[in-house]
Amino acid sequence: MNNSALSRHGLARRRAQLQDLQRYLHSQEDEFRELHGKLRAFVDRYVETLGSAYLELDALESQLHTATQYLAEALRRNGISARTPCAPQATALPTIPFLPATAPLPPEPAVGLVDLPPPSLKTLYRRAAMRLHPDFADTEQERQRREQAMMAVNEAYAAERRTQLETLLLAAGEDPVKVTGGNADALRAWLSRCETAVQGRLRVVQAHRVALEAHPMHQLWQAITRAESMGLAPFSVMVNRLHSQIAERRQELYIGQRLQPEPGLAEDFLRRRIERMGAHVGSR
Template sequence: MMSSRAITPHELSRRRAQLGDLQRYLSTQEQEFGALRDQVQAFVARYVEALGPLYMELDALESQLFCATQYLYEALRRNGVDAREPRAPQATALPQIPQLPMGAPPPAEPEGGLVELAPPSLKQLYRRAAMRLHPDLAPSDAERRHREQAMMTVNEAYAASDRRRLETLLLAAGEHPVKVTGGNADAVLEWLRRSELAVQGRLRVVQAHLVALAAHPMHQLCKAIVQAEAKGLDPLAVMASRLRTQIGERRQELYIGQRLQPESGMAQAFLHRRQERLGISS
Protein backbone atom coordinates (compact mmCIF):
# COMPACT_ATOMS: atom_id res chain seq x y z
CA MET A 1 0.00 0.00 0.00
CA MET A 2 1.22 3.52 -0.84
CA SER A 3 1.97 5.59 2.25
CA SER A 4 -0.29 8.56 2.88
CA ARG A 5 2.91 10.63 3.07
CA ALA A 6 3.87 9.76 -0.54
CA ILE A 7 3.30 13.45 -1.32
CA THR A 8 3.99 16.39 0.98
CA PRO A 9 2.13 19.72 1.03
CA HIS A 10 5.21 21.33 -0.56
CA GLU A 11 5.29 18.75 -3.35
CA LEU A 12 1.54 19.12 -3.84
CA SER A 13 1.93 22.90 -4.15
CA ARG A 14 4.72 22.47 -6.71
CA ARG A 15 2.74 19.96 -8.78
CA ARG A 16 -0.36 22.13 -8.61
CA ALA A 17 1.67 25.11 -9.90
CA GLN A 18 3.00 23.01 -12.79
CA LEU A 19 -0.54 21.92 -13.61
CA GLY A 20 -1.64 25.57 -13.56
CA ASP A 21 1.16 26.52 -15.97
CA LEU A 22 0.11 23.72 -18.31
CA GLN A 23 -3.54 24.79 -18.15
CA ARG A 24 -2.62 28.40 -18.93
CA TYR A 25 -0.56 27.31 -21.92
CA LEU A 26 -3.49 25.22 -23.11
CA SER A 27 -5.73 28.27 -22.76
CA THR A 28 -3.38 30.38 -24.91
CA GLN A 29 -3.36 27.66 -27.60
CA GLU A 30 -7.17 27.49 -27.58
CA GLN A 31 -7.33 31.29 -27.88
CA GLU A 32 -4.85 31.20 -30.77
CA PHE A 33 -7.01 28.64 -32.56
CA GLY A 34 -10.13 30.72 -31.92
CA ALA A 35 -8.51 33.90 -33.24
CA LEU A 36 -7.23 32.15 -36.38
CA ARG A 37 -10.59 30.50 -36.99
CA ASP A 38 -12.39 33.84 -36.65
CA GLN A 39 -9.96 35.34 -39.17
CA VAL A 40 -10.49 32.52 -41.68
CA GLN A 41 -14.27 32.53 -41.12
CA ALA A 42 -14.39 36.28 -41.80
CA PHE A 43 -12.49 35.74 -45.04
CA VAL A 44 -14.86 32.90 -46.03
CA ALA A 45 -17.79 35.30 -45.53
CA ARG A 46 -16.10 37.79 -47.88
CA TYR A 47 -15.32 35.05 -50.38
CA VAL A 48 -18.88 33.71 -50.40
CA GLU A 49 -20.38 37.20 -50.70
CA ALA A 50 -18.15 38.05 -53.66
CA LEU A 51 -18.21 34.73 -55.53
CA GLY A 52 -21.06 32.64 -54.10
CA PRO A 53 -23.82 33.86 -56.49
CA LEU A 54 -21.51 33.29 -59.48
CA TYR A 55 -20.68 29.75 -58.37
CA MET A 56 -24.41 29.05 -57.90
CA GLU A 57 -25.18 30.33 -61.42
CA LEU A 58 -22.33 28.27 -62.87
CA ASP A 59 -23.57 25.15 -61.02
CA ALA A 60 -27.08 25.68 -62.37
CA LEU A 61 -25.75 25.94 -65.93
CA GLU A 62 -23.64 22.80 -65.46
CA SER A 63 -26.75 20.95 -64.24
CA GLN A 64 -28.74 22.06 -67.31
CA LEU A 65 -25.84 21.07 -69.56
CA PHE A 66 -25.80 17.64 -67.99
CA CYS A 67 -29.51 17.18 -68.75
CA ALA A 68 -28.95 18.24 -72.36
CA THR A 69 -25.95 15.96 -72.87
CA GLN A 70 -27.72 13.06 -71.14
CA TYR A 71 -30.59 13.42 -73.61
CA LEU A 72 -28.14 13.40 -76.54
CA TYR A 73 -26.28 10.40 -75.15
CA GLU A 74 -29.46 8.34 -74.72
CA ALA A 75 -30.64 9.25 -78.23
CA LEU A 76 -27.28 8.30 -79.77
CA ARG A 77 -27.27 4.97 -77.94
CA ARG A 78 -30.76 4.23 -79.22
CA ASN A 79 -29.51 4.92 -82.75
CA GLY A 80 -26.62 2.49 -82.26
CA VAL A 81 -23.94 5.12 -81.91
CA ASP A 82 -21.23 4.28 -79.36
CA ALA A 83 -20.94 7.23 -76.98
CA ARG A 84 -19.60 7.73 -73.48
CA GLU A 85 -22.19 8.49 -70.82
CA PRO A 86 -21.96 12.03 -69.43
CA ARG A 87 -20.76 12.44 -65.85
CA ALA A 88 -23.03 14.25 -63.43
CA PRO A 89 -21.53 17.56 -62.27
CA GLN A 90 -20.54 18.13 -58.65
CA ALA A 91 -22.00 21.19 -57.00
CA THR A 92 -19.50 23.70 -55.61
CA ALA A 93 -19.22 23.01 -51.88
CA LEU A 94 -19.06 25.74 -49.30
CA PRO A 95 -15.71 25.81 -47.49
CA GLN A 96 -15.84 23.95 -44.18
CA ILE A 97 -13.61 25.41 -41.48
CA PRO A 98 -12.41 23.01 -38.74
CA GLN A 99 -14.18 23.43 -35.41
CA LEU A 100 -12.42 22.67 -32.13
CA PRO A 101 -14.30 19.88 -30.29
CA MET A 102 -15.48 20.42 -26.76
CA GLY A 103 -13.08 19.27 -24.07
CA ALA A 104 -13.99 16.89 -21.26
CA PRO A 105 -14.53 18.38 -17.79
CA PRO A 106 -11.43 18.22 -15.56
CA PRO A 107 -11.16 15.44 -12.96
CA ALA A 108 -12.66 16.37 -9.60
CA GLU A 109 -10.07 17.31 -6.98
CA PRO A 110 -10.32 15.38 -3.67
CA GLU A 111 -12.22 17.43 -1.09
CA GLY A 112 -10.38 18.92 1.84
CA GLY A 113 -6.98 19.10 0.18
CA LEU A 114 -4.15 16.84 1.29
CA VAL A 115 -4.82 14.89 4.49
CA GLU A 116 -1.55 13.71 6.02
CA LEU A 117 -2.52 10.84 8.28
CA ALA A 118 -0.63 7.56 8.56
CA PRO A 119 -2.64 4.37 7.96
CA PRO A 120 -3.77 2.65 11.19
CA SER A 121 -1.97 -0.51 12.26
CA LEU A 122 -3.54 -3.93 11.82
CA LYS A 123 -4.37 -4.03 15.54
CA GLN A 124 -6.06 -0.61 15.33
CA LEU A 125 -8.13 -1.82 12.40
CA TYR A 126 -9.12 -4.90 14.38
CA ARG A 127 -10.17 -2.83 17.40
CA ARG A 128 -12.25 -0.50 15.24
CA ALA A 129 -13.92 -3.46 13.59
CA ALA A 130 -14.68 -4.96 17.01
CA MET A 131 -16.17 -1.67 18.21
CA ARG A 132 -18.42 -1.45 15.15
CA LEU A 133 -19.36 -5.11 14.83
CA HIS A 134 -19.25 -6.59 18.37
CA PRO A 135 -22.39 -8.69 19.00
CA ASP A 136 -22.95 -7.13 22.45
CA LEU A 137 -23.74 -3.84 20.68
CA ALA A 138 -26.54 -5.38 18.60
CA PRO A 139 -29.98 -3.78 19.08
CA SER A 140 -31.84 -7.02 18.19
CA ASP A 141 -31.41 -10.79 18.06
CA ALA A 142 -31.31 -10.77 14.27
CA GLU A 143 -28.66 -8.08 14.29
CA ARG A 144 -26.72 -10.01 16.94
CA ARG A 145 -26.58 -13.09 14.74
CA HIS A 146 -25.40 -10.94 11.85
CA ARG A 147 -22.68 -9.37 14.02
CA GLU A 148 -21.54 -12.75 15.31
CA GLN A 149 -21.03 -13.89 11.75
CA ALA A 150 -19.23 -10.66 10.90
CA MET A 151 -16.94 -10.92 13.94
CA MET A 152 -15.97 -14.43 12.91
CA THR A 153 -14.84 -12.96 9.59
CA VAL A 154 -13.00 -10.14 11.40
CA ASN A 155 -11.17 -12.64 13.64
CA GLU A 156 -10.20 -14.78 10.64
CA ALA A 157 -8.89 -11.73 8.76
CA TYR A 158 -6.89 -10.54 11.78
CA ALA A 159 -5.43 -14.00 12.37
CA ALA A 160 -4.38 -14.13 8.70
CA SER A 161 -3.02 -10.55 8.81
CA ASP A 162 -5.38 -9.82 5.94
CA ARG A 163 -5.38 -6.02 6.10
CA ARG A 164 -7.34 -5.54 2.86
CA ARG A 165 -10.17 -7.73 4.14
CA LEU A 166 -10.37 -5.81 7.42
CA GLU A 167 -10.43 -2.51 5.48
CA THR A 168 -13.25 -3.82 3.28
CA LEU A 169 -15.27 -4.91 6.32
CA LEU A 170 -14.81 -1.56 8.04
CA LEU A 171 -15.72 0.47 4.96
CA ALA A 172 -18.82 -1.67 4.47
CA ALA A 173 -19.73 -1.06 8.12
CA GLY A 174 -19.62 2.71 7.53
CA GLU A 175 -16.18 3.65 8.86
CA HIS A 176 -14.72 6.86 7.39
CA PRO A 177 -12.17 5.99 4.63
CA VAL A 178 -9.47 8.24 6.16
CA LYS A 179 -9.71 6.27 9.44
CA VAL A 180 -9.34 3.02 7.51
CA THR A 181 -6.63 3.71 4.95
CA GLY A 182 -5.04 6.85 6.35
CA GLY A 183 -4.62 10.14 4.47
CA ASN A 184 -5.77 10.75 0.93
CA ALA A 185 -2.33 11.04 -0.69
CA ASP A 186 -3.19 8.22 -3.09
CA ALA A 187 -6.32 10.04 -4.21
CA VAL A 188 -4.46 13.35 -4.53
CA LEU A 189 -1.70 11.75 -6.59
CA GLU A 190 -4.26 10.04 -8.81
CA TRP A 191 -6.07 13.36 -9.29
CA LEU A 192 -2.81 15.05 -10.26
CA ARG A 193 -1.93 12.24 -12.67
CA ARG A 194 -5.35 12.28 -14.34
CA SER A 195 -5.42 16.08 -14.50
CA GLU A 196 -2.00 16.26 -16.14
CA LEU A 197 -2.92 13.56 -18.64
CA ALA A 198 -6.22 15.31 -19.43
CA VAL A 199 -4.55 18.67 -20.08
CA GLN A 200 -1.76 17.11 -22.16
CA GLY A 201 -4.31 15.15 -24.20
CA ARG A 202 -6.42 18.25 -24.80
CA LEU A 203 -3.27 20.18 -25.75
CA ARG A 204 -2.44 17.60 -28.43
CA VAL A 205 -5.96 17.91 -29.85
CA VAL A 206 -5.83 21.71 -29.93
CA GLN A 207 -2.37 21.81 -31.52
CA ALA A 208 -3.38 19.26 -34.17
CA HIS A 209 -6.43 21.38 -35.06
CA LEU A 210 -4.28 24.50 -35.10
CA VAL A 211 -1.87 22.89 -37.59
CA ALA A 212 -4.79 21.68 -39.74
CA LEU A 213 -6.39 25.14 -39.74
CA ALA A 214 -3.10 26.83 -40.65
CA ALA A 215 -2.77 24.44 -43.62
CA HIS A 216 -6.44 24.78 -44.66
CA PRO A 217 -6.88 25.90 -48.31
CA MET A 218 -9.06 28.83 -47.28
CA HIS A 219 -6.41 30.06 -44.86
CA GLN A 220 -3.75 29.79 -47.56
CA LEU A 221 -6.02 31.62 -50.01
CA CYS A 222 -6.77 34.25 -47.36
CA LYS A 223 -3.05 34.93 -46.85
CA ALA A 224 -2.42 35.13 -50.60
CA ILE A 225 -5.32 37.54 -51.17
CA VAL A 226 -4.38 39.75 -48.22
CA GLN A 227 -0.82 39.97 -49.57
CA ALA A 228 -2.10 40.82 -53.04
CA GLU A 229 -4.50 43.46 -51.68
CA ALA A 230 -1.60 45.01 -49.74
CA LYS A 231 0.03 45.60 -53.16
CA GLY A 232 -3.08 47.34 -54.48
CA LEU A 233 -4.46 44.35 -56.39
CA ASP A 234 -8.03 43.03 -56.30
CA PRO A 235 -7.77 39.24 -56.68
CA LEU A 236 -11.42 38.61 -55.76
CA ALA A 237 -12.52 40.82 -58.63
CA VAL A 238 -10.21 38.88 -60.96
CA MET A 239 -11.69 35.58 -59.77
CA ALA A 240 -15.21 36.97 -60.25
CA SER A 241 -14.31 38.05 -63.80
CA ARG A 242 -13.06 34.55 -64.61
CA LEU A 243 -16.25 33.01 -63.27
CA ARG A 244 -18.34 35.37 -65.42
CA THR A 245 -16.31 34.30 -68.43
CA GLN A 246 -17.01 30.64 -67.62
CA ILE A 247 -20.70 31.44 -67.16
CA GLY A 248 -20.78 33.02 -70.62
CA GLU A 249 -19.08 29.97 -72.13
CA ARG A 250 -21.55 27.59 -70.44
CA ARG A 251 -24.51 29.60 -71.64
CA GLN A 252 -23.24 29.38 -75.20
CA GLU A 253 -22.53 25.67 -74.78
CA LEU A 254 -26.02 25.10 -73.36
CA TYR A 255 -27.61 27.05 -76.21
CA ILE A 256 -25.90 24.75 -78.72
CA GLY A 257 -26.52 21.53 -76.77
CA GLN A 258 -30.26 22.17 -76.41
CA ARG A 259 -30.65 22.72 -80.15
CA LEU A 260 -28.59 19.83 -81.53
CA GLN A 261 -30.43 17.02 -83.23
CA PRO A 262 -29.24 13.56 -82.08
CA GLU A 263 -29.18 12.35 -85.66
CA SER A 264 -26.58 14.92 -86.67
CA GLY A 265 -22.89 14.16 -86.54
CA MET A 266 -22.41 17.30 -84.49
CA ALA A 267 -24.10 15.68 -81.48
CA GLN A 268 -21.36 13.11 -81.01
CA ALA A 269 -18.66 15.76 -81.49
CA PHE A 270 -20.41 18.00 -78.94
CA LEU A 271 -20.40 15.19 -76.36
CA HIS A 272 -16.75 14.45 -77.05
CA ARG A 273 -15.70 18.10 -76.60
CA ARG A 274 -17.61 18.36 -73.34
CA GLN A 275 -15.96 15.20 -72.05
CA GLU A 276 -12.57 16.63 -72.92
CA ARG A 277 -13.38 19.82 -71.03
CA LEU A 278 -14.44 17.83 -67.97
CA GLY A 279 -11.26 15.73 -68.18
CA ILE A 280 -13.04 12.49 -69.13
CA SER A 281 -10.98 10.26 -71.40
CA SER A 282 -12.71 8.59 -74.31
Protein backbone atom coordinates in the same frame (compact mmCIF):
# COMPACT_ATOMS: atom_id res chain seq x y z
CA MET B 1 11.75 17.86 7.03
CA ASN B 2 9.23 15.17 8.16
CA ASN B 3 7.09 12.99 5.87
CA SER B 4 4.03 15.21 6.39
CA ALA B 5 5.92 18.31 5.30
CA LEU B 6 7.37 16.43 2.31
CA SER B 7 3.90 15.32 1.28
CA ARG B 8 2.52 18.85 1.52
CA HIS B 9 5.47 20.27 -0.41
CA GLY B 10 5.17 17.66 -3.17
CA LEU B 11 1.42 18.18 -3.55
CA ALA B 12 1.80 21.96 -3.62
CA ARG B 13 4.47 21.68 -6.30
CA ARG B 14 2.33 19.41 -8.46
CA ARG B 15 -0.69 21.66 -8.03
CA ALA B 16 1.40 24.66 -9.17
CA GLN B 17 2.63 22.67 -12.19
CA LEU B 18 -0.95 21.75 -13.06
CA GLN B 19 -1.98 25.41 -12.90
CA ASP B 20 0.93 26.35 -15.20
CA LEU B 21 -0.13 23.65 -17.63
CA GLN B 22 -3.73 24.90 -17.55
CA ARG B 23 -2.59 28.47 -18.25
CA TYR B 24 -0.58 27.26 -21.23
CA LEU B 25 -3.58 25.27 -22.48
CA HIS B 26 -5.84 28.34 -22.19
CA SER B 27 -3.32 30.42 -24.16
CA GLN B 28 -3.26 27.76 -26.90
CA GLU B 29 -7.06 27.67 -27.00
CA ASP B 30 -7.18 31.47 -27.23
CA GLU B 31 -4.70 31.45 -30.12
CA PHE B 32 -6.75 28.79 -31.93
CA ARG B 33 -9.97 30.77 -31.45
CA GLU B 34 -8.30 33.94 -32.73
CA LEU B 35 -6.97 32.18 -35.83
CA HIS B 36 -10.30 30.43 -36.36
CA GLY B 37 -12.16 33.75 -36.14
CA LYS B 38 -9.90 35.38 -38.73
CA LEU B 39 -10.20 32.43 -41.09
CA ARG B 40 -13.98 32.35 -40.55
CA ALA B 41 -14.17 36.02 -41.56
CA PHE B 42 -12.18 35.27 -44.73
CA VAL B 43 -14.42 32.31 -45.58
CA ASP B 44 -17.51 34.51 -45.13
CA ARG B 45 -15.97 37.07 -47.48
CA TYR B 46 -15.10 34.32 -49.98
CA VAL B 47 -18.65 32.95 -49.98
CA GLU B 48 -20.21 36.41 -50.18
CA THR B 49 -18.00 37.35 -53.13
CA LEU B 50 -18.03 34.09 -55.12
CA GLY B 51 -20.92 32.01 -53.77
CA SER B 52 -23.64 33.28 -56.13
CA ALA B 53 -21.41 32.81 -59.18
CA TYR B 54 -20.62 29.23 -58.16
CA LEU B 55 -24.33 28.49 -57.66
CA GLU B 56 -25.15 29.89 -61.10
CA LEU B 57 -22.35 27.87 -62.69
CA ASP B 58 -23.56 24.69 -60.94
CA ALA B 59 -27.12 25.31 -62.20
CA LEU B 60 -25.87 25.72 -65.78
CA GLU B 61 -23.77 22.55 -65.50
CA SER B 62 -26.83 20.64 -64.30
CA GLN B 63 -28.98 21.92 -67.16
CA LEU B 64 -26.20 21.13 -69.62
CA HIS B 65 -25.91 17.59 -68.30
CA THR B 66 -29.65 17.07 -68.78
CA ALA B 67 -29.41 18.38 -72.36
CA THR B 68 -26.48 16.11 -73.20
CA GLN B 69 -28.28 13.10 -71.70
CA TYR B 70 -31.26 13.70 -73.99
CA LEU B 71 -28.93 14.14 -76.95
CA ALA B 72 -27.01 10.92 -76.22
CA GLU B 73 -30.26 8.95 -75.83
CA ALA B 74 -31.60 10.35 -79.09
CA LEU B 75 -28.39 9.41 -80.91
CA ARG B 76 -28.60 5.85 -79.58
CA ARG B 77 -32.22 5.59 -80.73
CA ASN B 78 -30.96 6.54 -84.19
CA GLY B 79 -28.46 3.68 -84.06
CA ILE B 80 -25.44 5.84 -83.30
CA SER B 81 -23.15 4.76 -80.45
CA ALA B 82 -23.00 7.61 -77.94
CA ARG B 83 -21.65 7.81 -74.39
CA THR B 84 -23.29 9.90 -71.71
CA PRO B 85 -21.01 12.46 -70.02
CA CYS B 86 -20.31 12.17 -66.28
CA ALA B 87 -22.71 14.02 -64.03
CA PRO B 88 -21.29 17.30 -62.70
CA GLN B 89 -20.49 17.66 -59.02
CA ALA B 90 -21.88 20.61 -57.14
CA THR B 91 -19.30 23.05 -55.86
CA ALA B 92 -18.82 22.49 -52.13
CA LEU B 93 -18.71 25.80 -50.31
CA PRO B 94 -15.82 25.84 -47.83
CA THR B 95 -16.19 24.85 -44.21
CA ILE B 96 -13.57 24.94 -41.47
CA PRO B 97 -13.34 22.65 -38.44
CA PHE B 98 -14.35 23.79 -34.98
CA LEU B 99 -12.55 22.93 -31.78
CA PRO B 100 -14.62 20.39 -29.80
CA ALA B 101 -15.80 21.35 -26.34
CA THR B 102 -13.57 20.40 -23.46
CA ALA B 103 -14.65 18.01 -20.72
CA PRO B 104 -14.58 19.31 -17.14
CA LEU B 105 -11.75 18.20 -14.89
CA PRO B 106 -12.55 15.61 -12.22
CA PRO B 107 -13.70 17.19 -8.95
CA GLU B 108 -11.06 17.75 -6.29
CA PRO B 109 -11.49 15.87 -3.00
CA ALA B 110 -13.74 18.21 -1.04
CA VAL B 111 -11.84 18.26 2.25
CA GLY B 112 -8.49 19.24 0.77
CA LEU B 113 -5.36 17.72 2.28
CA VAL B 114 -6.04 15.74 5.44
CA ASP B 115 -2.95 14.90 7.47
CA LEU B 116 -3.62 13.06 10.75
CA PRO B 117 -1.54 10.56 12.76
CA PRO B 118 -2.19 7.07 11.37
CA PRO B 119 -4.38 4.86 13.62
CA SER B 120 -2.75 2.16 15.72
CA LEU B 121 -2.65 -1.45 14.62
CA LYS B 122 -5.24 -2.30 17.29
CA THR B 123 -7.57 0.42 16.00
CA LEU B 124 -7.26 -0.96 12.47
CA TYR B 125 -8.03 -4.43 13.78
CA ARG B 126 -11.16 -3.23 15.59
CA ARG B 127 -12.41 -1.40 12.50
CA ALA B 128 -11.80 -4.48 10.40
CA ALA B 129 -13.74 -6.59 12.88
CA MET B 130 -16.66 -4.15 12.81
CA ARG B 131 -16.77 -4.26 9.02
CA LEU B 132 -16.08 -7.95 8.43
CA HIS B 133 -17.33 -9.90 11.46
CA PRO B 134 -19.44 -12.92 10.38
CA ASP B 135 -22.22 -12.02 12.84
CA PHE B 136 -23.09 -9.05 10.63
CA ALA B 137 -23.79 -11.27 7.57
CA ASP B 138 -27.28 -11.33 6.02
CA THR B 139 -26.89 -14.63 4.16
CA GLU B 140 -24.98 -17.86 4.62
CA GLN B 141 -22.87 -17.09 1.56
CA GLU B 142 -22.03 -13.68 2.98
CA ARG B 143 -21.19 -15.27 6.32
CA GLN B 144 -18.71 -17.64 4.71
CA ARG B 145 -17.07 -14.75 2.85
CA ARG B 146 -16.74 -12.78 6.09
CA GLU B 147 -15.29 -15.76 7.92
CA GLN B 148 -12.55 -16.05 5.30
CA ALA B 149 -11.90 -12.30 5.50
CA MET B 150 -11.70 -12.36 9.32
CA MET B 151 -9.22 -15.20 9.18
CA ALA B 152 -7.00 -13.00 7.01
CA VAL B 153 -7.53 -10.08 9.42
CA ASN B 154 -6.56 -12.18 12.44
CA GLU B 155 -3.45 -13.49 10.69
CA ALA B 156 -2.38 -9.99 9.64
CA TYR B 157 -2.93 -8.62 13.16
CA ALA B 158 -1.07 -11.49 14.79
CA ALA B 159 1.88 -11.02 12.44
CA GLU B 160 1.66 -7.18 12.78
CA ARG B 161 1.34 -6.79 9.02
CA ARG B 162 -0.11 -3.27 8.92
CA THR B 163 -0.11 -2.98 5.12
CA GLN B 164 -2.21 -6.13 4.79
CA LEU B 165 -4.70 -4.84 7.35
CA GLU B 166 -4.96 -1.52 5.50
CA THR B 167 -5.55 -3.35 2.19
CA LEU B 168 -8.30 -5.50 3.73
CA LEU B 169 -10.00 -2.45 5.23
CA LEU B 170 -9.86 -0.44 2.02
CA ALA B 171 -11.27 -3.41 0.07
CA ALA B 172 -14.11 -3.55 2.61
CA GLY B 173 -14.99 0.09 1.86
CA GLU B 174 -13.35 1.87 4.79
CA ASP B 175 -12.62 5.59 4.39
CA PRO B 176 -8.94 5.91 3.30
CA VAL B 177 -8.43 8.77 5.78
CA LYS B 178 -9.43 6.48 8.65
CA VAL B 179 -7.04 3.80 7.40
CA THR B 180 -3.88 5.77 6.65
CA GLY B 181 -4.51 8.98 8.58
CA GLY B 182 -4.47 11.16 5.45
CA ASN B 183 -5.69 11.48 1.88
CA ALA B 184 -2.44 12.44 0.17
CA ASP B 185 -2.70 9.39 -2.11
CA ALA B 186 -6.22 10.44 -3.17
CA LEU B 187 -4.97 13.95 -3.94
CA ARG B 188 -2.06 12.56 -5.94
CA ALA B 189 -4.46 10.38 -7.92
CA TRP B 190 -6.70 13.40 -8.56
CA LEU B 191 -3.74 15.47 -9.72
CA SER B 192 -2.66 12.65 -12.03
CA ARG B 193 -6.12 12.47 -13.60
CA CYS B 194 -6.18 16.25 -14.05
CA GLU B 195 -2.70 16.27 -15.61
CA THR B 196 -3.70 13.52 -18.03
CA ALA B 197 -6.90 15.37 -18.97
CA VAL B 198 -5.15 18.71 -19.55
CA GLN B 199 -2.33 17.11 -21.57
CA GLY B 200 -4.90 15.25 -23.69
CA ARG B 201 -6.83 18.46 -24.31
CA LEU B 202 -3.60 20.22 -25.25
CA ARG B 203 -2.87 17.54 -27.87
CA VAL B 204 -6.36 18.00 -29.30
CA VAL B 205 -5.95 21.78 -29.53
CA GLN B 206 -2.53 21.51 -31.15
CA ALA B 207 -3.76 18.91 -33.67
CA HIS B 208 -6.68 21.15 -34.64
CA ARG B 209 -4.30 24.10 -34.98
CA VAL B 210 -2.12 22.10 -37.39
CA ALA B 211 -5.18 21.00 -39.37
CA LEU B 212 -6.48 24.57 -39.52
CA GLU B 213 -3.17 25.91 -40.83
CA ALA B 214 -3.06 23.11 -43.45
CA HIS B 215 -6.64 23.79 -44.59
CA PRO B 216 -6.90 24.92 -48.25
CA MET B 217 -8.84 28.02 -47.21
CA HIS B 218 -6.05 29.02 -44.83
CA GLN B 219 -3.54 28.74 -47.66
CA LEU B 220 -5.81 30.72 -49.98
CA TRP B 221 -6.32 33.35 -47.29
CA GLN B 222 -2.56 33.75 -46.91
CA ALA B 223 -2.06 33.99 -50.68
CA ILE B 224 -4.83 36.57 -51.14
CA THR B 225 -3.62 38.60 -48.17
CA ARG B 226 -0.13 38.76 -49.69
CA ALA B 227 -1.53 39.71 -53.10
CA GLU B 228 -3.75 42.45 -51.66
CA SER B 229 -0.83 43.83 -49.65
CA MET B 230 0.90 44.40 -53.00
CA GLY B 231 -2.08 46.32 -54.36
CA LEU B 232 -3.53 43.46 -56.41
CA ALA B 233 -7.20 42.45 -56.55
CA PRO B 234 -7.26 38.62 -56.62
CA PHE B 235 -10.97 38.39 -55.79
CA SER B 236 -11.80 40.47 -58.87
CA VAL B 237 -9.73 38.11 -60.98
CA MET B 238 -11.57 35.09 -59.54
CA VAL B 239 -14.99 36.72 -60.12
CA ASN B 240 -14.11 37.57 -63.72
CA ARG B 241 -12.91 34.02 -64.33
CA LEU B 242 -16.17 32.58 -63.00
CA HIS B 243 -18.22 35.00 -65.13
CA SER B 244 -16.25 33.87 -68.19
CA GLN B 245 -17.04 30.24 -67.37
CA ILE B 246 -20.70 31.11 -66.90
CA ALA B 247 -20.80 32.78 -70.32
CA GLU B 248 -19.16 29.72 -71.90
CA ARG B 249 -21.66 27.34 -70.25
CA ARG B 250 -24.61 29.45 -71.40
CA GLN B 251 -23.34 29.31 -74.94
CA GLU B 252 -22.69 25.58 -74.64
CA LEU B 253 -26.19 25.03 -73.24
CA TYR B 254 -27.74 27.08 -76.04
CA ILE B 255 -26.02 24.87 -78.61
CA GLY B 256 -26.68 21.58 -76.80
CA GLN B 257 -30.42 22.25 -76.52
CA ARG B 258 -30.68 22.91 -80.27
CA LEU B 259 -28.48 20.21 -81.81
CA GLN B 260 -30.21 17.52 -83.82
CA PRO B 261 -29.40 13.88 -82.97
CA GLU B 262 -27.42 13.27 -86.15
CA PRO B 263 -23.82 12.22 -86.80
CA GLY B 264 -21.19 14.89 -86.98
CA LEU B 265 -21.86 17.96 -84.87
CA ALA B 266 -23.86 16.15 -82.17
CA GLU B 267 -21.20 13.45 -81.74
CA ASP B 268 -18.43 16.04 -81.63
CA PHE B 269 -20.36 18.06 -79.06
CA LEU B 270 -20.79 15.01 -76.81
CA ARG B 271 -17.14 14.01 -77.20
CA ARG B 272 -15.92 17.45 -76.13
CA ARG B 273 -18.35 17.48 -73.22
CA ILE B 274 -17.13 14.04 -72.07
CA GLU B 275 -13.49 15.14 -72.32
CA ARG B 276 -14.13 18.31 -70.35
CA MET B 277 -16.12 16.57 -67.61
CA GLY B 278 -13.48 13.83 -67.33
CA ALA B 279 -10.76 16.44 -66.86
CA HIS B 280 -13.01 18.36 -64.46
CA VAL B 281 -13.63 15.29 -62.28
CA GLY B 282 -9.95 14.35 -62.31
CA SER B 283 -8.97 17.80 -61.09
CA ARG B 284 -11.22 17.68 -58.04
